[in-house]
Amino acid sequence: MNASDPDHLLTRTLAEWHVSPPPNPRFRAAVWARLEAARSAPTWAGYIGAHAVPVAGALAIAVMVGGLIGRGQARARVAAERATMVNSYVQALDARTMRMP
């Protein structure tokens, strides 16, 4: 293998290459701080407890909105079907609308 071969040069450079980052004196402290933050983060139950009033309000509004929309949609559909059926029912008994075969 020729010493001037680019592959050889690259291999040698990589073998001799050492990274020496400056040590972070706050590394351990930062790790512990993150651990502590994760440990002290409120659970969902704790979050709910801490925001009971707005959460209850939001849930009440969500239930009310969902209920009103559901009720309205069902009633509108029933009313439309009822109107169609009444029209068909009356027409079926109305000799004026009939056609001879």
Next chain:
Amino acid sequence: MKNFLITLGVALAACAVAFGVFYAINDQPALRLAARDGDAMAWLRAEFRLSDAQFADVKKLHDDYSVRCGEHCAAIMAAKQRVAPAAEIAALEKTCVEAMTGHFDRVAALLPPGEGARYLAMVLPRITDFDHNGAPTVQVRP
């Protein structure tokens, strides 16, 4: 932030559940089924919560009336085919309307208390709203 998103998800789920529950409470599946099948008698039974005996009586009334209705229909069509005077056709149609109104009154009398008035409030305006639109497609005698 994570807790807020969880709360938001729970609120949306509650909204969806409330929608479903209220939709189901206010829905009338029997009516929908009758409408889908175009079955007027099934609609009548579901709409006015008829018992078997009431339904049988109403059905008999309809069966009897359909014979008269057919006669009226034939008379009106015959008059139109021979291009009878408008007054004659109007008289035949008037007879038809009177027969229909009488039939609806008799049906209303067979319905449960309170339902008769509701029935008449539904059907009578449709007689006067008649606009000569096509032939019916509904089953009157299933």
